[in-house]
Amino acid sequence: MFKKKALLVLLLSALFMFLVACGGDDSDSSAGDDNGSSSDDGGSSETSNEPITYHYFIGTAGDDINSNETTIGKMLEDETGVNFQTEYLVGDLMEKIGVMIAGGEYPDVVIPDHAIEMMLEAEAFIPLNDLLEEHGPNILEMYSEYIDRFTMPDGNIYYLPISPSINEHVPNPNIDQGAFWIQRGVLKDAGFPEITTLDEYLALIKDYTDKNPEVDGMKTVPFTGLTYDTSFFTFSNTPNHLAGFPNDGSVQIDMDTHEASVYADKDEAKAYLKALNELNAEGYLDQEMFVMNNDDFLAKISSGRVLGFFGYGWQWNTAATTLDEAGNPDHEFMALPIVLEEGIKDQYLEPAAFTQNRGVGITVNAEHPERIIQYWDKLIQEETQRLIMWGEEGTHYSVNEEGRFYHTAEQVELNKDQDMRDEYGMTLYSWNWPRLSGSFSDGNAIEPRRQPEVALETYDEHDREYLDAYGIKTFSELFSQPEDRPWYPAWSANIEQGSDMALFASRAEELQKRYYPQIVLSDPANFESEWESFVNEYRALDGLETYENFFTETVKARIEGNWQYR
Template structure:
């Protein structure tokens, strides 16, 4: 899915350790040293609050966004401690330093009972799970997480996506409500005022799209007598390529595994960047670039430079969220899904509702795993989601007679000049997009929830691939991951570099066969075989 920047407006997301006695895969969350099973059970309430009768303290590590206040004193956790009788002693690090810090903790063995908002990659979940540092959550979910369990039953992609090849679940994810369409997909935005001024209709085909961009560039739609308009404004070539993938019949399972989908003829896994349709796509984008219809420094331009042009109203098409949210520019509408040269008219630049699956992890040091899975499960309930994103009625949000909620004016128009991220971050920890939980349209107030964004998604929806066809990121066995790591980086780096070279004209399409041959030398056949195995497991 497209996760965007812009802070408060948006979503913006080890070594061998033996299991403690009595807490193995068949006994996840067993009693720890100094406890007896009876003591653990007696203190735990199966339902309701408090979660435990006698207060407990748990050590937790988390990545956080800069706008958040001290988590040991922030209102969300202080109030939740009162509700649950569970105090978390937080050790936090800015998300830019997250990977380094969490890896050091695991390598040194001095890691906490819980990792929260730590964004573990799938390979790490399996690695540390098999080594015993992370405990399996399967039985804990089944017994103590009714809200998350209900979501798994409603959306089977969740369980399939978070279950490792060894059958265990080692982490809980960020989830995006499949009904929240505008957070899962939305086409780029076009300046409708320019269409009207130039007498153009919204484009329906690739030729229409080309002609529209050309008119934006050449016909002075902003009326200032200068050719200062940027027809397509974006950072990097991925945006335009992703928008057009479905028009060339590519990525028929979405973009979570962006380089592979199913070959329409054989049904086997297809490597998209060597497919003739992908070549056609790049040739089309090369034409746009060569004719000056894209930002000419698109490969290297900085976001701040594009943003400056956006604020001035110089962008005909914006590859981001609604420009009203980021540039204060009204009047943009979602681009249509274009029909391609072979009749394809799909919107495939969408991922699964499953975000990072390593956002909540319990380690073998967890003394109260049953209590902590209940602690986390609350934030997959409607009440917990409201608390997490909105806070407290009449203090941080207001509610109208129809049940609609919005932040109070002190947060939306902070008297101290704080932006939304900073104002919300004095109470809550969601700004920055790093958390486990369930993102719903009702309680998420970022740009993807704007009425214009909802309309954009509705416009694209007839052409969006069905949810049951979308693949989440695949999980690989330890052996597969070990082998894949050795070849995947080289392949993907080369593919992205060559994409930019073909588009910019720095590489001739006459050298396409050599490009494909180079990928074969890098181990493409083995790469595809590993993905084929993962796809077969998923489809089972």
């Protein structure tokens, strides 16, 4: 189809040039001037700065805003004439994208999140190859190492993944990914014990609950979790982490053979569900764990009465902020690298990663798409990224004699001000746009939260009480360093909608959503029979072997350097 379109464009271009030639008068402005574009000596193009507003749909929850309502957005509008009216998701993502496709009407720019395959199949995105070559030199430079990873089999690029890592990978001094979290006061009460296994973790929580059945007049919630809707992966992923694997999705990759295998019915999944089943029978499991939504979960964490849960740091950072502002440091949480049993090396810290099957695309409805690319090309430059991530030198951050960025005590407080971050544009541009990860060319971390100097300055005396108790300088030092996984993350492989793999993944998730809560909440006497029922149905699903083989082949292809749309 795209070859036919390209041929049509070529024919129309030839016809246009013929008509121009026949016109005989070349004293007027060129055709390039008519559409507002011209080329300079460097080969890049400049377009008209006439004001234009594009509709930018983002397939996650958020607050709608015009980009020019922020300091950075207004600066970019002054340079380019471009403003974006953002629209965040309300309701079900797949339904929203489905309505767009059915009507053939799209916002100018779309981040479809996990519905990206639907957009690609509907041919809703335009190819970006020529636009990038002509208008996106900085994008091509920053994404150079990764271009082949999101180039489609037809040779076209239809979207830009959000966060290519440049220069050096900088691990986070704090935990923003998966971990077992425990209320700090529980650790203090027990004398700051070193605990590594699930049994030790749960025993600590149960002991504290027995001594403290209420927290500030509210009933203590010993252990809870996030299981709602698309967040169910948080619950189903947990056994994988307990077994010493990072988040490769629904499969584990053997470090020696590089073979992929599902783990939903493995011993580690059974062990975790059995531990929760016993916790429930003893009255220590949150009875709302399988019925509350994400907002309910965050509100419960924010209340200060939850002692422990498994989750990814980015999922509950708003609750963490609420707890910090509440002023009781013992109600804040500390991340622990819990495993099933002694001898398992935790792998919660993520290695360098590139998520290739998520991104932002320009739709067929967008007029003058070159202006969007030019805007993104300015956005991706180090100078702009520094403004987005760090702000202005002397105001939002400082620089020491070695050229290292840091925050003074006053700047720490300033950067906590959410209104400031919203108004400046840090919130808007921190994700869901082409942006960078890793480090700048001067060696500073692109994200302040990954700069050790910043982390150390943000710790107050209460943080240091726990850091000192465990003999560490940053909280991530409790965790093992990540092993090199050149394929990571496996879940970023693109699975074709309607394929055997996609059908298996959907049916497997449905089965887990139905059985896992049932197994956990069952009478302990029925645990084995409930588990066996799940295993039998799971193993009977069509496509399981095909699914595993697909990821095995994907991993091996990536190790060999072949990432093309895999």
